[in-house]
Amino acid sequence: MSKEENLNTDTIYPKVREIIADVLAFDESEIERDGSLVDDYSAESIDFLDLVYQLEREFKIKIPRGMIEEEARRGVSDGEFEEHGRLTDKGLERLREYLSEVPEDRFTPKMPVNLIPTLFTPETFCKIVVRQMEGVEPVASD
Amino acid sequence: MFHFVDQILELDPGHHSLGVKHVTTGDAFVRATGGGGSVLLSCIIGEALGQLGAWNVMAANDFAMRPVAGVVGRVAITGEAKVGDTVLLDTTIDSVTDDAVFYHAAASVDGETVLKLEDTLGPMLPIEQFNDPDELRNRFARIFTPDAPAELPLSGGEAVSPFDASFDEVLSFEPGKEASVVRTLSGDETFLADHFPRKPVLPLSLLLESLLQLGQNLLDDGDTLYVPRGARKVKMNRFVEPGSSLVAKVHVVGRDRENALLRFLCEIDGARVCVGQAEYSAKPGERP
Numbered sequence: 115m116s117k118e119e120n121l122n123t124d125t126i127y128p129k130v131r132e133i134i135a136d137v138l139a140f141d142e143s144e145i146e147r148d149g150s151l152v153d154d155y156s157a158e159s160i161d162f163l164d165l166v167y168q169l170e171r172e173f174k175i176k177i178p179r180g181m182i183e184e185e186a187r188r189g190v191s192d193g194e195f196e197e198h199g200r201l202t203d204k205g206l207e208r209l210r211e212y213l214s215e216v217p218e219d220r221f222t223p224k225m226p227v228n229l230i231p232t233l234f235t236p237e238t239f240c241k242i243v244v245r246q247m248e249g250v251e252p253v254a255s256d
Numbered sequence: 257m258f259h260f261v262d263q264i265l266e267l268d269p270g271h272h273s274l275g276v277k278h279v280t281t282g283d284a285f286v287r288a289t290g291g292g293g294s295v296l297l298s299c300i301i302g303e304a305l306g307q308l309g310a311w312n313v314m315a316a317n318d319f320a321m322r323p324v325a326g327v328v329g330r331v332a333i334t335g336e337a338k339v340g341d342t343v344l345l346d347t348t349i350d351s352v353t354d355d356a357v358f359y360h361a362a363a364s365v366d367g368e369t370v371l372k373l374e375d376t377l378g379p380m381l382p383i384e385q386f387n388d389p390d391e392l393r394n395r396f397a398r399i400f401t402p403d404a405p406a407e408l409p410l411s412g413g414e415a416v417s418p419f420d421a422s423f424d425e426v427l428s429f430e431p432g433k434e435a436s437v438v439r440t441l442s443g444d445e446t447f448l449a450d451h452f453p454r455k456p457v458l459p460l461s462l463l464l465e466s467l468l469q470l471g472q473n474l475l476d477d478g479d480t481l482y483v484p485r486g487a488r489k490v491k492m493n494r495f496v497e498p499g500s501s502l503v504a505k506v507h508v509v510g511r512d513r514e515n516a517l518l519r520f521l522c523e524i525d526g527a528r529v530c531v532g533q534a535e536y537s538a539k540p541g542e543r544p
Contacts, residue, residue: 139489139531156528158493163356164327164377179355 121247123240126173130240133172137165145236148217152232162231169239175246182242183230186212200224213238257284258450258459260304261311261345264400269316270352275308275345275399277301277363279337284419284446286339295336297419298484299468301343301371302331303461305361306378309347313357313380315396319389321380323357325460328490328532329375334368341365355380386452417446421466423504434507435474439466443498458496463522463530471506471518471534482516482536490532500524506534514538 127147135142138155151157157165166177178184186209187195195205201224209230210221215237266274279286279296286294310323337343347361357380361373383389423437441448441458448456468484475482496502506520515537522530 136489158528160326160377160379160491160493163379164491167356167358167377179353 121244123237123244126243127236127240129172130169130243131236133168134165134236134239137161137168147237148215148235150220150232151234151236157234165239169243173243173247175243177242177246182213182234182238183227186230196227199228200226209233215241258303258447259307259395260300261308261399263404264308264311264396265402267312267315267400267402269312270349271312272348273308273312273346275304275311275347277304277337277343277345279339279341279343281339283339284417286418289336294339296338296341296343297421297465298333298336298371299331299461299465301337301363302328302373302464303459304343305345305347305363305371305373306376306461308345309349309357309359309361309376309378311396311400312347312349313352314383314392315400316352319383319392319396321354322383322386322392323378323380324386325492326356326379327375327377327492328373328460328487330373331464331487331490332372332374333370333484333486334372335365335370337363337365337370343370352380384454386455388453391453419447419462419465421462421469423466423470427503429474431474432477432508432511433474434505435470436503436505437470438501438503440501441496441498448498455495456498458502460490460492460530463492463496463502464490464532467504467506467520467522467532468534470504471516471520471536474506474508474518475511475516475536480513481539482511483539485515485535485537487535488533490530492530493528494524496524496529502529509533512538 131142131145135145170177213233216233220233260277261275262278264275285297285300288294314322344364347359350358357378359376362369363371423439425438427436429435451459502522502524504522506518509519510517518534
């Protein structure tokens, strides 16, 4: 694959889906691109460790732990993002913007911060892989 | 005793280590073979490789964090370690992060590989939850003796009860197809004293050994003997603590004259504890 011309989530999705199916012990055909890894495929913390490691190895990238939440929080203070462990309206808006691939109805007002991983989909990881392969920082927009 | 690295010969922190395990008489983790001898349980060889990796990363982080069993991409059983043998343990750390160690490893006897671990992942957790860090430091100081000659195998120690790999209750058993069994961890099991002193939990290695033996019984058709060749994609999702009743379901996915493949799923109260696949090679005409 030519990195400059063909690197996008569509081109890497087949491999990402294969890895996700393998890690979560599902058939590839059962993996939906916008499925919730936690709610639909029962992913647990050990699965996310495994998944990130397999993606790092396959695509020869580094995926910093906690990267998704860290990037979603960028540009807003902790107090603006969450209150007593739950997302503020602004936090929810930021997260929705950052995880634009996640269906709208899965974002709930004041959702607990520790449930953010329940939003992650195969597409979320495709985006991370592409971003890390390109080495481009996401643009924060307020 | 649930410590299986008798001596560490080399240690490059965060990268690589070499160690030895002597297979001795009176070991609780040996099984009798058809020829009248005894061999170390294969999964204990895997445990020894994992423990060598754990010593490496614990020493590298000054005993602040320790790995626990997580994922084993592949276990390949290619030989045996008999009583009297010295097993050379060789563990390579592929990477260590704040939350996990990734490694691969091989064990050999007299230059012949007997077991390999590939794509192994261990979550890193605060050591204080599991062990007294000073006790581990002291043990490490005793076994990390690269300049000393290899210690002589211990023998004739106090008699210990052999590890019982069977399950407590059989819920269903259909030869050649599936089995569903229960094992309850009572809390009296001797291995819990070391695994771990502050958080006794069932070792993945012993669970896997029990599952491999269960699968062997399931495949037994009275004619062809199927022997465990290894396991794939073994994942431990949560700890099995004393008082927990583990339900293990094993089913035969495929079987021909040369090979068999089984899948297993272990749960506690419906929550997934361990999943994986077990592989067997057929030995026509050979009986235990």
